[in-house]
Amino acid sequence: MKLNPPLPSTGATASTMGTEPRNVVLSRSPRQLAWARFTRDKKTVVAAVIVGIYVLLAIAAPILVALGVLNPYDNNQDLIANDSLPIGAFGGISWDHPFGVEPGLGRDTLSRIWFGLTFSFAIAIIGSFFAMLLGVVFGIIAGLTGGWVDYLIGRLIDLTLAFPQTLMLLALSSTVLGILTTVFFIPEGDLARAAYVILVLAVFGWVGVARVIRGQVLSIREREYIDAAKLIGASPMRRWFREVLPNLWAPILVQGTLILPAYISTEAALAYLNVSVQQPTPTLGNVLQDAVRYPVADFTYFIIPVLVLVILVVAFNLLGDGLRDALDPKGSR
Amino acid sequence: MLAFIIRRILVGFAMIVVMIFVVFALFFANGNPAINQCGKYCTPEKLDEITGLLGYDKSIPEQFTAFSAGLVVGRDFPVNDEYRAALIENGYENRIIHCAAPCLGYSQSDQKTVNQLLVKAAGPTLSLAIVSFLIWIFFGVLIGVIAAINKGRWLDRVVVGSTLVVYALPVFVIGTFFLQYVAIKWQLYPYPRFEPLKEPADILPWLTGILLPALTLALFFMAAYVRYTRAFVLESMSEDYIRTARSKGLPERTVLFKHGLRSALTPLVTLAGLDFASLLAGAIITESVFNYQGMGALAVKANNNHDLPVLIGLVIVGAAAVIVMNIIVDILYAYIDPRVRVTK
Numbered sequence: 001m002k003l004n005p006p007l008p009s010t011g012a013t014a015s016t017m018g019t020e021p022r023n024v025v026l027s028r029s030p031r032q033l034a035w036a037r038f039t040r041d042k043k044t045v046v047a048a049v050i051v052g053i054y055v056l057l058a059i060a061a062p063i064l065v066a067l068g069v070l071n072p073y074d075n076n077q078d079l080i081a082n083d084s085l086p087i088g089a090f091g092g093i094s095w096d097h098p099f100g101v102e103p104g105l106g107r108d109t110l111s112r113i114w115f116g117l118t119f120s121f122a123i124a125i126i127g128s129f130f131a132m133l134l135g136v137v138f139g140i141i142a143g144l145t146g147g148w149v150d151y152l153i154g155r156l157i158d159l160t161l162a163f164p165q166t167l168m169l170l171a172l173s174s175t176v177l178g179i180l181t182t183v184f185f186i187p188e189g190d191l192a193r194a195a196y197v198i199l200v201l202a203v204f205g206w207v208g209v210a211r212v213i214r215g216q217v218l219s220i221r222e223r224e225y226i227d228a229a230k231l232i233g234a235s236p237m238r239r240w241f242r243e244v245l246p247n248l249w250a251p252i253l254v255q256g257t258l259i260l261p262a263y264i265s266t267e268a269a270l271a272y273l274n275v276s277v278q279q280p281t282p283t284l285g286n287v288l289q290d291a292v293r294y295p296v297a298d299f300t301y302f303i304i305p306v307l308v309l310v311i312l313v314v315a316f317n318l319l320g321d322g323l324r325d326a327l328d329p330k331g332s333r
Numbered sequence: 334m335l336a337f338i339i340r341r342i343l344v345g346f347a348m349i350v351v352m353i354f355v356v357f358a359l360f361f362a363n364g365n366p367a368i369n370q371c372g373k374y375c376t377p378e379k380l381d382e383i384t385g386l387l388g389y390d391k392s393i394p395e396q397f398t399a400f401s402a403g404l405v406v407g408r409d410f411p412v413n414d415e416y417r418a419a420l421i422e423n424g425y426e427n428r429i430i431h432c433a434a435p436c437l438g439y440s441q442s443d444q445k446t447v448n449q450l451l452v453k454a455a456g457p458t459l460s461l462a463i464v465s466f467l468i469w470i471f472f473g474v475l476i477g478v479i480a481a482i483n484k485g486r487w488l489d490r491v492v493v494g495s496t497l498v499v500y501a502l503p504v505f506v507i508g509t510f511f512l513q514y515v516a517i518k519w520q521l522y523p524y525p526r527f528e529p530l531k532e533p534a535d536i537l538p539w540l541t542g543i544l545l546p547a548l549t550l551a552l553f554f555m556a557a558y559v560r561y562t563r564a565f566v567l568e569s570m571s572e573d574y575i576r577t578a579r580s581k582g583l584p585e586r587t588v589l590f591k592h593g594l595r596s597a598l599t600p601l602v603t604l605a606g607l608d609f610a611s612l613l614a615g616a617i618i619t620e621s622v623f624n625y626q627g628m629g630a631l632a633v634k635a636n637n638n639h640d641l642p643v644l645i646g647l648v649i650v651g652a653a654a655v656i657v658m659n660i661i662v663d664i665l666y667a668y669i670d671p672r673v674r675v676t677k
Binding site for chain 2: 268
């Protein structure tokens with residue numbers, strides 16, 4: 001099965017369909033129009049604020065760990081009862097440990113989730129960067145050249161999509177980890193595993209991006225202003241670089257916002273299969289992997305990372321949807 | 334049309350050949366895989382035995398050719414000719430394993446051909462795939478259409494909002510919740526255990542055993558299909574021919590079901606076909622949450638044992654399923670969508 005493809009759109013929302021005020025005579029640039037649409041949609045603004053908070057938290061975590069405010073690695077055996085569950089109600093929530101402590105080792109849950117956020121974000125951002133890079137390059141090449149190059153890229157996309165992703169990344173992990181450490185001299189352990197996850201995200205992720213970008217290039221290529229540019233004698237290079245490519249930043253931004261949360265979820269799924277970065281280094285994925293071992297015994301410990309992940313992914317997707325509506329009101333999909 | 338079908342099948346066949354080669358190139362990129370499989374207490378003799386049994390000493394193109402030939406005419410293990418000759422000479426002819434076409438390889442750790450292992454694992458995986466497919470298509474399309482009809486109202490907002498949340502929940506969290514709370518703690522549902530479907534009377538226990546894992550898997554796809562359906566229906570309901578249908582006085586119900594849905598649901602055929610095919614290599618996470626012994630569990634076990642032939646077999650079967658489904662869907666599409674004009 002496919003691991004967490006980006007969330008599909010639901011079509012244009014009510015707030016962006018034909019609600020442009022008609023009596024305004026002031027001319028506004030497309031950017032101003034987009035900004036107006038973006039800020040009018042309250043849901044998107046709230047989502048943007050939540051995403052902003054998450055990003056700030058992820059940036060702050062390493063500093064707080066260095067300062068000793070967060071302690072994701074220290075065991076607290078004194079807070080763990082004989083049945084290996086935390087002492088006290090709600091997973092051992094206390095002033096020192098606002099989210100409780102981990103069953104077994106008694107590490108602070110808040111610190112682990114918070115610092116895990118940093119690692120998850122880092123992996124997802126680097127993974128999306130490479131997926132976007134590959135996808136945009138292949139998408140533009142396919143869209144602009146057409147013909148047999150387009151056909152070959154199309155078959156490459158089909159082939160990539162045909163591979164059972166979850167199975168491939170599980171099955172290839174030992175081979176590729178071996179290559180990463182022996183050929184590329186990436187130190188064994190967390191770094192190699194993070195590199196593997198990033199590689200998997202990029203190799204399987206570029207396909208979706210390439211399809212969207214190719215479609216965009218094809219539709220932009222047929223617009224009137226390209227014909228106009230051709231008519232006034234603009235060279236092909238000028239038409240591509242000055243007329244077509246600048247119009248791609250909107251779909252690129254939207255795609256980026258939509259694949260990032262998908263990759264954070266994917267990292268969690270990979271962690272469940274033991275492929276991602278391993279304990280004691282925290283990621284949202286491996287905290288969740290540990291949490292699903294105590295769904296009933298320690299409900300607090302189970303539900304908190306789930307909520308953190310769900311809020312993050314929902315906020316990111318709402319932001320992506322809002323961006324799409326704001327930047328591309330006609331909804332060319 | 335016939336030319337289109339033939340061309341599509343030829344391209345699909347070429348893709349399967351390329352796919353198998355890519356699989357070989359990937360899995361053999363890091364040297365002799367027997368070293369991994371041999372494990373911690375490896376002796377040179379054992380290493381040679383595995384290498385000779387599975388033919389890992391040959392070059393990648395040679396192994397690819399031998400594997401491809403095995404798909405067509407079958408193979409004998411051990412692959413190494415001298416090993417086989419030695420077995421016959423010493424009267425151990427029964428130790429030569431014949432793997433009939435289409436041979437996918439031999440699992441040294443299970444002492445069985447990959448085909449036998451796959452056939453055994455296919456039951457749970459197929460059941461899971463079919464039941465969850467039916468659930469997600471039925472409810473996904475239904476809820477999506479309801480949301481589209483009520484666009485902008487609270488029902489639509491609730492539906493779209495819940496798809497976001499369901500989509501954000503990892504499959505293993507949903508599965509764990511169903512298993513640990515619904516089945517074990519609250520006892521609302523019998524513990525899900527796979528019961529093979531051998532005769533018509535088995536259908537009830539089979540369905541009971543499969544429903545929770547199928548629902549787990551289906552929820553994730555349902556979230557996506559509700560959104561697809563809503564988008565497609567909204568798009569098709571804004572077409573000119575819908576306005577024509579309305580203006581000639583057709584009741585809204587006829588407009589929706591006869592004119593709107595038909596074009597809205599055609600693209601879903603492609604998506605549904607490919608998503609279904611992608612499940613045939615096993616839903617690894619769902620199967621491992623519910624401890625189902627399907628293809629996914631086989632993959633996890635093979636991965637732990639470094640049992641390369643099984644992994645390669647699974648990947649190839651899974652990818653081939655998607656490629657074949659791609660062809661079927663393309664041909665279907667040309668039939669059901671009048672806008673697709675197949676040229677030549």
